[in-house]
Amino acid sequence: xxxxxxxxxxxxxxxxxxxxxxxxxxxxxxxxxxxxxxxxxxxxxxxxxxxxxxxxxxxxxxxxxxxxxxxxxxxxxxxxxxxxxxxxxxxxxxxxxxxxxxxxxxxxxxxxxxxxxxxxxxxxxxxxxxxxxxxxxxxxxxxxxxxxxxxxxxxxxxxxxxxxxxxxxxxxxxxxxxxxxxxxxxxxxxxxxxxxxxxxxxxxxxxxxxxxxxxxxxxxxxxxxxxxxxxxxxxxxxxxxxxxxxxxxxxxxxxxxxxxxxxxxxxxxxxxxxxxxxxxxxxxxxxxxxxxxxxxxxxxxxxxxxxxxxxxxxxxxxxxxxxxxxxxxxxxxxxxxxxxxxxxxxxxxxxxxxxxxxxxxxxxxxxxxxxxxxxxxxxxxxxxxxxxxxxxxxxxxxxxxxxxxxxxxxxxxxxxxxxxxxxxxxxxxxxxxxxxxxxxxxxxxxxxxxxxxxxxxxxxxxxxxxxxxxxxxxxxxxxxxxxxxxxxxxxxxxxxxxxxxxxxxxxxxxxxxxxxxxxxxxxxxxxxxxxxxxxxxxxxxxxxxxxxxxxxxxxxxxxxxxxxxxxxxxxxxxxxxxxxxxxxxxxxxxxxxxxxxxxxxxxxxxxxxxxxxxxxxxxxxxxxxxxxxxxxxxxxxxxxxxxxxxxxxxxxxxx
Amino acid sequence: xxxxxxxxxxxxxxxxxxxxxxxxxxxxxxxxxxxxxxxxxxxxxxxxxxxxxxxxxxxxxxxxxxxxxxxxxxxxxxxxxxxxxxxxxxxxxxxxxxxxxxxxxxxxxxxxxxxxxxxxxxxxxxxxxxxxxxxxxxxxxxxxxxxxxxxxxxxx
Numbered sequence: 001x002x003x004x005x006x007x008x009x010x011x012x013x014x015x016x017x018x019x020x021x022x023x024x025x026x027x028x029x030x031x032x033x034x035x036x037x038x039x040x041x042x043x044x045x046x047x048x049x050x051x052x053x054x055x056x057x058x059x060x061x062x063x064x065x066x067x068x069x070x071x072x073x074x075x076x077x078x079x080x081x082x083x084x085x086x087x088x089x090x091x092x093x094x095x096x097x098x099x100x101x102x103x104x105x106x107x108x109x110x111x112x113x114x115x116x117x118x119x120x121x122x123x124x125x126x127x128x129x130x131x132x133x134x135x136x137x138x139x140x141x142x143x144x145x146x147x148x149x150x151x152x153x154x155x156x157x158x159x160x161x162x163x164x165x166x167x168x169x170x171x172x173x174x175x176x177x178x179x180x181x182x183x184x185x186x187x188x189x190x191x192x193x194x195x196x197x198x199x200x201x202x203x204x205x206x207x208x209x210x211x212x213x214x215x216x217x218x219x220x221x222x223x224x225x226x227x228x229x230x231x232x233x234x235x236x237x238x239x240x241x242x243x244x245x246x247x248x249x250x251x252x253x254x255x256x257x258x259x260x261x262x263x264x265x266x267x268x269x270x271x272x273x274x275x276x277x278x279x280x281x282x283x284x285x286x287x288x289x290x291x292x293x294x295x296x297x298x299x300x301x302x303x304x305x306x307x308x309x310x311x312x313x314x315x316x317x318x319x320x321x322x323x324x325x326x327x328x329x330x331x332x333x334x335x336x337x338x339x340x341x342x343x344x345x346x347x348x349x350x351x352x353x354x355x356x357x358x359x360x361x362x363x364x365x366x367x368x369x370x371x372x373x374x375x376x377x378x379x380x381x382x383x384x385x386x387x388x389x390x391x392x393x394x395x396x397x398x399x400x401x402x403x404x405x406x407x408x409x410x411x412x413x414x415x416x417x418x419x420x421x422x423x424x425x426x427x428x429x430x431x432x433x434x435x436x437x438x439x440x441x442x443x444x445x446x447x448x449x450x451x452x453x454x455x456x457x458x459x460x461x462x463x464x465x466x467x468x469x470x471x472x473x474x475x476x477x478x479x480x481x482x483x484x485x486x487x488x489x490x491x492x493x494x495x496x497x498x499x500x501x502x503x504x505x506x507x508x509x510x511x512x513x514x515x516x517x518x519x520x521x522x523x524x525x526x527x528x529x530x531x532x533x534x535x536x537x538x539x540x541x542x543x544x545x546x547x548x549x550x551x552x553x554x555x556x557x558x559x560x561x562x563x564x565x566x567x568x569x570x571x572x573x574x575x576x577x578x579x580x581x582x583x584x585x586x587x588x589x590x591x592x593x594x595x596x597x598x599x600x601x602x603x604x605x606x607x608x609x610x611x612x613x614x615x616x617x618x619x620x621x622x623x624x625x626x627x628x629x630x631x632x633x634x635x636x637x638x639x640x641x642x643x644x645x646x647x648x649x650x651x652x653x654x655x
Numbered sequence: 656x657x658x659x660x661x662x663x664x665x666x667x668x669x670x671x672x673x674x675x676x677x678x679x680x681x682x683x684x685x686x687x688x689x690x691x692x693x694x695x696x697x698x699x700x701x702x703x704x705x706x707x708x709x710x711x712x713x714x715x716x717x718x719x720x721x722x723x724x725x726x727x728x729x730x731x732x733x734x735x736x737x738x739x740x741x742x743x744x745x746x747x748x749x750x751x752x753x754x755x756x757x758x759x760x761x762x763x764x765x766x767x768x769x770x771x772x773x774x775x776x777x778x779x780x781x782x783x784x785x786x787x788x789x790x791x792x793x794x795x796x797x798x799x800x801x802x803x804x805x806x807x808x809x810x811x
Contacts, residue, residue, distance in 0.1 A: 344664050356669055360676035367680050382691035384709060386762075389687035393679045517747050519723035526726065569751075578751045597728070597748035600721050605728040607748050 006056025007147035013049035014137035020130030024123035036123035040111025047104040067153035070146040076159035078545040086170035093146035102181040124192035162572040168228040176221030180286040182214025187283035190276040197335040204265030216628040223621030241390040246369040247289035253362040254282040257355045284322045343415040350408030357401040364393040402453040406460025432456035450508030457501030461494040492631025503620030509613025519603040529610030546570040567596040698739040704765040711760045745773040752778035
């Protein structure tokens with residue numbers, strides 16, 4: 001019964017999405033206030049319906065209702081409760097439902113927090129979101145319905161892929177999808193602006209918080225995915241330039257560019273057409289990312305579900321959404337008059353440089369990811385583009401990006417003096433130089449460059465704050481006043497830029513990692529990275545739905561015990577599959593990492609890693625997202641202030 | 656600076672960015688393309704030893720040898736596409752999903768002795784999944800029968 005209710009709620013959500021797409025857009029075109037005002041209510045309705053559908057699916061999974069095909073295929077009565085809940089979005093059908101649910105949340109959020117938007121703009125934004133939503137809901141209903149029944153129901157489910165039975169992966173999809181889907185809102189704003197044929201500073205101010213929210217989620221989502229690959233898959237790496245990883249990186253790069261170019265629209269009313277194009281492009285990358293993961297068209301070690309028919313549907317949806325918005329762009333873009341003249345050396349100029357570099361990086365990532373597909377279709381050759389390609393192309397583009405990142409925020413708007421700006425950063429440059437020389441002495445050129453870049457970013461971010469608060473140059477009380485008077489967005493920028501510095505330091509540290517594959521009998525020991533790794537024992541232990549083999553390794557340095565590591569191997573009898581459970585001991589500055597492989601003649605095959613600064617990679621991403629959130633909290637306060645509101649003449653006429 | 660010249664500067668910088676990205680990409684491509692090769696391809700025309708490529712096929716039943724040598728593990732097995740097979744040696748930990756009859760992809764290079772030294776061995780996350788390239792190469796060698804179950808004759 002609950003399955004049918006869920007199915008009905010899904011269909012209801014689809015119908016509401018169609019109405020949400022048609023009524024507000026029609027109302028905005030006819031300037032019918034009543035129809036336009038219906039938009040938020042329709043968005044709330046769709047959200048309630050889809051929340052009901054998702055709730056029904058979670059319920060069916062929690063009570064192990066195996067007459068629902070989706071639950072029978074992906075769940076098992078012995079599966080722990082947490083994974084019965086999170087498993088609902090770990091499979092294809094459930095993940096599409098999650099996509100649609102988050103899209104509905106976005107629509108409802110525009111309805112709830114968009115009170116300061118002109119009614120027509122809000123109606124159009126919600127309408128465009130409804131249009132996108134109904135595409136995904138039709139897909140869910142026609143191609144990937146999670147509520148289909150099987151009769152007779154199986155006695156027990158087939159269980160989930162054991163690799164997915166992990167807390168990191170349980171929360172990875174909702175966060176990553178919030179990032180992907182969140183960029184639907186800037187996309188909807190862009191399309192709405194194209195329909196209206198008008199963009200002003202206020203548009204930039206409205207669209208930026210949405211883009212920033214999506215960007216924060218996407219940053220966290222990518223970091224969480226990378227962390228999962230690091231500790232669960234057990235390859236000891238954190239980024240493999242795999243197509244699925246690249247698919248999430250592309251919208252992140254253009255989304256980062258969007259967050260920055262929207263500042264220029266807001267402050268200077270320039271780069272309008274470009275910002276609209278970025279908003280469309282970012283959502284296009286989000287959609288194509290979903291398409292790639294879900295269709296299996298690109299060969300990836302992370303692809304879990306492959307189905308060509310579904311791929312074709314998503315591709316059609318992608319073509320429709322992106323094609324129609326680009327046609328609209330081509331027809332309307334020239335109506336968006338550009339303003340705000342600026343010199344190349346200025347804050348705007350620095351932001352343009354940021355956009356060029358980020359989009360260039362995105363272009364090479366797209367090239368490397370798509371080339372195997374192109375080569376197979378056109379040249380008939382099977383090949384893959386590996387990490388060396390991406391390292392060779394991305395790195396030279398990241399260097400000028402990092403160099404400019406600290407300089408940009410200290411430049412003034414319109415016209416700036418580069419020499420004076422560099423003078424303010426002299427100590428950041430000095431620290432970066434010292435760190436670089438020190439690192440070059442110990443580890444060679446590339447890590448030195450990375451550590452210097454990291455120091456340049458972190459100290460540069462601090463320098464900008466010091467500059468604004470005049471630390472040590474004014475009395476302490478005035479300094480405190482200046483700190484209190486500083487906008488949170490300024491702290492946010494500094495924090496986000498410093499966060500990238502932390503991540504770069506982590507990546508540089510990981511390039512100095514060492515590892516060894518050894519076969520040890522209990523009692524034997526080996527030496528790696530200054531530590532003695534001794535295998536103490538090999539034992540069996542029971543788990544909830546698996547059997548576990550545990551290796552206990554003791555680590556010591558100069559005969560002083562440091563830590564005990566216990567990597568495990570879990571055997572899942574149901575799936576006849578073995579999964580390694582990595583043991584990691586961190587102190588914030590280095591990870592000691594051990595993987596248990598198979599056993600041979602009483603010896604355990606172990607892979608041991610010493611990973612300096614590894615946690616900084618994800619810590620830096622969290623700091624970046626934190627900076628984004630801080631800046632967001634500032635914007636929301638400012639958006640609430642009536643003085644910031646500037647109702648365009650057209651909207652005033654419509655009200 | 657006039658408005659026109661400013662625009663020119665911006666266009667110039669854009670062209671420089673896109674141009675250097677394209678140049679970097681093209682330059683990196685020629686060295687870093689990793690071709691996919693099946694055992695029959697090696698039998699027909701072996702790639703130069705030392706150049707890395709990806710070898711895909713099924714692990715031949717009964718060919719897997721694992722052992723340890725001076726505290727370091729090694730493994731060797733034969734990868735087949737039904738027509739020919741190649742001996743692969745690998746010093747790391749074989750993936751959890753590695754087993755006989757399973758489709759795998761190995762990254763590495765040919766040694767002077769004609770064997771394949773793998774630096775990476777990949778099996779998919781999903782136990783029933785066969786790497787797409789392996790399926791295609793098995794189809795080409797005529798040893799793939801979709802109705803006959805996931806593992807066609809690998810006895811050799």
